[in-house]
Amino acid sequence: MDRIVEADRIIVGPVGEVLDRAAVLVRGDRIAGVGPADELAVRCPGAERLRFPGASIMPGxxxxxxxxxxxxxxxxxxxxxxxxxxxxxxxxxxxxxxxxxxxxxxxxxxxxxxxxxxxxxxxxxxxxxxxxxxxxxxxxxxxxxxxxxxxxxxxxxxxxxxxxxxxxxxxxxxxxxxxxxxxxxxxxxxxxxxxxxxxxxxxxxxxxxxxxxxxxxxxxxxxxxxxxxxxxxxxxxxxxxxxxxxxxxxxxxxxxxxxxxxxxxxxxxxxxxxxxxxxxxxxxxxxxxxxxxxxxxxxxxxxxxxxxxxxxxxxxxxxxxxxxxxxxxxxxxxxxxxxxxxxxxxxxLGLGASTGAVREGLDADLLVVDGNPLYNLDVLHRPSHVIVRGRGYSQADLSPAGTATEPVA
Ligand SMILES: [Zn+2]
Incomplete structure (x- = not known):
C-alpha cells in the first residue's frame, strides 16, 4: 500500500534544502513524491497517512x-x-x-x-x-x-x-x-x-x-x-x-x-x-x-x-x-x-543514483526523528521510524528481539 509520511519538516539531504510541513509518498521501495501532504493525498487518495508531529524526515x-x-x-x-x-x-x-x-x-x-x-x-x-x-x-x-x-x-x-x-x-x-x-x-x-x-x-x-x-x-x-x-x-x-x-x-x-x-x-x-x-x-x-x-x-x-x-x-x-x-x-x-x-x-560511495536524499525516484531510505537534528544531533540517536527500501520499522521492531513489520507495499 502507498504511504504518505508527514512531519514538521523534511531535511532533503544537501545543506540548506529544508522543506517545511512537507510529506513523502512511499510506493513500494521508492520515493514516489515529495511535497505538501494534501497534494500528495489528492494524487494518491488511497494512501495510508502516517503523521509525526514535531518530527523531521531525513535521508537514512x-x-x-x-x-x-x-x-x-x-x-x-x-x-x-x-x-x-x-x-x-x-x-x-x-x-x-x-x-x-x-x-x-x-x-x-x-x-x-x-x-x-x-x-x-x-x-x-x-x-x-x-x-x-x-x-x-x-x-x-x-x-x-x-x-x-x-x-x-x-x-x-x-x-x-x-x-x-x-x-x-x-x-x-x-x-x-x-x-x-x-x-x-x-x-x-x-x-x-x-x-x-x-x-x-x-x-x-x-x-x-x-x-x-x-x-x-x-x-x-x-x-x-x-x-x-x-x-x-x-x-x-x-x-x-x-x-x-x-x-x-x-x-x-x-x-x-x-x-x-x-x-x-x-x-x-x-x-x-x-x-x-x-x-x-x-x-x-x-x-x-x-x-x-x-x-x-x-x-x-x-x-x-x-x-x-x-x-x-x-x-x-x-x-x-x-x-x-x-x-x-x-x-x-x-x-x-x-x-x-x-x-x-x-x-x-557510488550510491547517489539510488539513495542519500529525500527525492522522488530514489529508494525510500528514510528516517523519522523526533525534533530537529539541525539543532541537536541527539535526536538522531534512536529514530522513531526507520524506512529501508520502503520497509518501515519502529524502534520496537529493531530491538534485539524485534521482528519486521509488514512491508510498506
Ligand atoms: Zn576496519
Whole structure:
C-alpha cells in the first residue's frame, strides 16, 4: 500500500534544502513524491497517512566502515573464524539490525570471512527474514602472508595471487575490494600499523585489476608512508588515514593532501563510538588533538566519509550519533555533518543514483526523528521510524528481539 509520511519538516539531504510541513509518498521501495501532504493525498487518495508531529524526515544515515561479522570482543573475528555458519549468520544479522537502530540505512562492510556478509546482503528481501540495511560488502581483505588480518582468508602475495583474489571477489559479487595496504594492531607478528604491506606497483595493480571488474578499492592505511603510496596508486578511499609515522608522531604533508583533494581520493574516517574514552587514554604531540587530521584534510578540500569500525573491540553498532559528535566538537556545523553522513556519503560511495536524499525516484531510505537534528544531533540517536527500501520499522521492531513489520507495499 502507498504511504504518505508527514512531519514538521523534511531535511532533503544537501545543506540548506529544508522543506517545511512537507510529506513523502512511499510506493513500494521508492520515493514516489515529495511535497505538501494534501497534494500528495489528492494524487494518491488511497494512501495510508502516517503523521509525526514535531518530527523531521531525513535521508537514512550511511556508516562507511563496519565489520558486521565481528563480535566486539578482544578477538573480534573469533566467531567468524571458528563459529558454525548459522551462528555467524545470526551475528551478522543482529549487527545489521543494530545499525538500523541508530538510523544507518546503508553500511559498507570492509572485511569479513567466508562470504557471510554478502549472504546476509542477498537474503531474500521479499520475506524480510531480518531487518537489514543496504549493505556494500568487500569480502575478505587482501593482505600478505602473516599480514594484517591474514586469518580472514584474503592472502595474496604475488601479482598472480592478487589478480586471482580480485577475480574471486568479483565472481562472488563483492561490491568493492578492500586491501590492507599497511599493518594493524590485531595481528601478532605482522607488520606494525606504521609499516606498508604492499609496494606502490602492487597497489596500482590492485586498483587497475579491480577497475577492470568495475570495482573500487578501499585501502587500510594508518601510517604516513602507506597513505602516500595509496594516493600514488589511486585507491578510492583511504581508511583510518591517521597520518602517523610512529607512536606519538603525527604528520601534516601539505603537498600530499592537496594531491588527494585534486585527484578526488576520499578519506575514510573511522571514529569509534567510544572515542571519548580513547581521548582520555591517548597522549598527543603538542599542537594536535583527537580527530584534527579530519579538519586539516577538510580544510585542504579532501572529501571524507564517516565510519565507526563497528565490530572491533567495544565499537558497538548502534551508536552512530556518538561518532558524529566528534565532528561537532571539531567545529563542523550540524547541517554539514548530516550532509556528509547522508547525501555526501551516498555520492562518494557510488550510491547517489539510488539513495542519500529525500527525492522522488530514489529508494525510500528514510528516517523519522523526533525534533530537529539541525539543532541537536541527539535526536538522531534512536529514530522513531526507520524506512529501508520502503520497509518501515519502529524502534520496537529493531530491538534485539524485534521482528519486521509488514512491508510498506
Ligand atoms: Zn576496519
Amino acid at each position: 544515515l550511511v556508516n562507511s566502515h563496519v565489520h558486521l561479522a565481528a563480535d566486539l570482543s578482544r578477538e573480534p573475528f573469533g566467531t567468524v573464524r571458528q563459529g558454525l555458519r548459522d551462528e555467524v549468520l545470526a551475528l551478522v544479522r543482529a549487527n545489521a539490525q543494530a545499525c538500523l537502530r541508530s538510523g544507518c540505512t546503508t553500511v559498507r562492510d570492509l572485511g569479513d570471512a567466508h562470504g557471510v556478509v554478502a549472504e546476509v546482503r542477498d537474503q531474500d528481501r521479499a520475506v524480510a527474514s531480518s531487518p537489514t540495511p543496504r549493505i556494500l560488502a568487500a569480502g575478505a581483505p587482501l593482505t600478505i602472508s602473516g599480514g594484517h588480518c591474514w586469518f580472514l582468508g584474503g592472502i595474496a602475495d604475488t601479482d598472480a595471487e592478487i589478480r586471482a583474489a580480485i577475480d574471486a571477489r568479483a565472481a562472488a559479487r563483492s561490491d568493492l575490494i578492500k586491501v590492507m595496504a599497511g599493518g594493524g594492531q590485531m595481528t601478532p607478528g605482522g607488520p606494525s600499523e606504521f609499516e606498508s604491506q604492499y609496494t606502490v606497483a602492487q597497489l596500482r595493480l590492485i586498483v587497475e585489476h579491480s577497475a577492470s571488474h568495475g570495482l573500487t578499492v578501499a585501502a587500510h592505511a594508518h601510517g604516513t608512508a602507506t597513505i602516500l603510496d595509496c594516493i600514488e596508486a589511486g585507491v578510492a578511499t583511504i581508511e583510518h588515514c591517521g597520518w602517523r609515522s610512529g607512536p606519538m608522531q603525527r604528520d601534516r604533508p601539505e603537498e600530499a593532501v592537496r594531491r588527494m583533494a585534486a585527484q578526488g581520493t576520499i578519506a575514510g574516517d573511522t571514529t569509534p563510538p567510544q572515542w571519548r574514552r580513547m581521548v582520555e587514554r591517548i597522549t598527543f604531540p603538542d599542537g594536535f588533538r583527537f580527530g584534527d587530521q579530519i579538519s586539516w584534510m577538510t580544510d585542504h578540500g579532501v572529501a571524507h566519509v564517516i565510519g565507526t569500525d563497528s565490530g572491533m573491540p567495544n565499537a558497538v553498532f548502534d551508536e552512530f550519533r556518538t561518532s558524529l559528535e566528534l565532528y561537532e566538537e571539531l567545529g563542523f556545523d550540524r547541517a554539514r555533518i548530516i550532509e556528509t553522513a547522508t547525501t555526501g556519503a551516498a555520492r562518494l
